[in-house]
Amino acid sequence: MSTEVRTVNKDNEANVQRVERREAVVLSPAVDILETEKDVLLLADMPGVNEKNVDIDLHGNSLTIKGHRETPVPAGMELIRTEYQPDYRYERQFTMGDTIDREKITAVMKDGVLRLTLPKIKELAPRRIEVKAC
Amino acid sequence: MFWRRSRQSTWNPWSDLWDLQDEFSRAFGASPWQGLSGEFPAVNVYESDDALELSMKLPGINPKDLDVTVNQDTLTLKGSREVDKAPEGAEYLRQERGAGSFVRSFALPFPVNTGEVAARYQDGILTVRLPKAESAQPRKIAIKAG
Numbered sequence: 001m002s003t004e005v006r007t008v009n010k011d012n013e014a015n016v017q018r019v020e021r022r023e024a025v026v027l028s029p030a031v032d033i034l035e036t037e038k039d040v041l042l043l044a045d046m047p048g049v050n051e052k053n054v055d056i057d058l059h060g061n062s063l064t065i066k067g068h069r070e071t072p073v074p075a076g077m078e079l080i081r082t083e084y085q086p087d088y089r090y091e092r093q094f095t096m097g098d099t100i101d102r103e104k105i106t107a108v109m110k111d112g113v114l115r116l117t118l119p120k121i122k123e124l125a126p127r128r129i130e131v132k133a134c
Numbered sequence: 135m136f137w138r139r140s141r142q143s144t145w146n147p148w149s150d151l152w153d154l155q156d157e158f159s160r161a162f163g164a165s166p167w168q169g170l171s172g173e174f175p176a177v178n179v180y181e182s183d184d185a186l187e188l189s190m191k192l193p194g195i196n197p198k199d200l201d202v203t204v205n206q207d208t209l210t211l212k213g214s215r216e217v218d219k220a221p222e223g224a225e226y227l228r229q230e231r232g233a234g235s236f237v238r239s240f241a242l243p244f245p246v247n248t249g250e251v252a253a254r255y256q257d258g259i260l261t262v263r264l265p266k267a268e269s270a271q272p273r274k275i276a277i278k279a280g
Contacts, residue, residue: 031228033226048257074189074261080181084176086189112194
């Protein structure tokens with residue numbers, strides 16, 4: 001398992017700028033979703049995104065996670081081999097069930113992984129409706 | 135495989151397809167981490183006059199589980215990602231994130247200062263900076279007037 005590395009002739013300046021102007025590609029982050037009795041846990045891989053660049057939007061039953069990178073290209077360096085699009089952002093939308101307590105959703109971002117905890121609304125006590133005779 | 139800037143050429147018939155690559159690889163069950171070469175992890179390589187920098191997307195890894203070794207002209211990266219411990223009684227509704235171990239090695243195109251190779255893990259991106267040995271750096275030759 002090895003990759004031979006060689007630097008070959010460099011393209012002209014114009015091409016480099018062309019690449020920098022390119023719009024960020026939108027990727028869908030890989031997620032794990034787990035459910036326990038009390039809550040739903042959502043883990044999303046968003047490498048390069050930190051807590052400042054992540055957005056979580058709630059709109060009705062829809063939950064959208066978004067994230068971007070600040071500086072994809074190291075200063076003063078030139079990209080010479082590309083296996084993944086360097087300028088990217090993440091976006092993915094989910095539909096939540098009615099059992100999620102929207103006010104209590106919490107999020108943590110660490111090592112490029114977003115961890116969302118979505119607590120469930122405490123089960124309402126079963127209610128019995130009495131039928132009265134007229 | 136050559137390291138060259140083929141994807142940045144003026145006309146590239148593959149560039150649009152390449153943008154969709156991550157999406158498709160997920161849709162068809164391949165690891166979303168894999169690059170076009172099929173090797174894991176996908177790496178982007180940057181170069182300046184005095185150094186080479188490798189950038190890899192490796193989210194959710196404990197830096198202790200990453201091992202970067204430089205041996206003369208070969209750089210070897212070893213690592214593993216553990217499955218996140220699920221809370222008790224948890225049921226997976228969806229599981230797309232991969233786990234396991236990986237090894238990838240790179241033949242370096244020029245001698246590097248092995249003592250000064252630095253690796254940094256931040257926000258799930260591993261960056262390895264390899265300063266070129268002096269003999270590999272561009273040198274300006276002064277021209278003497280005859």
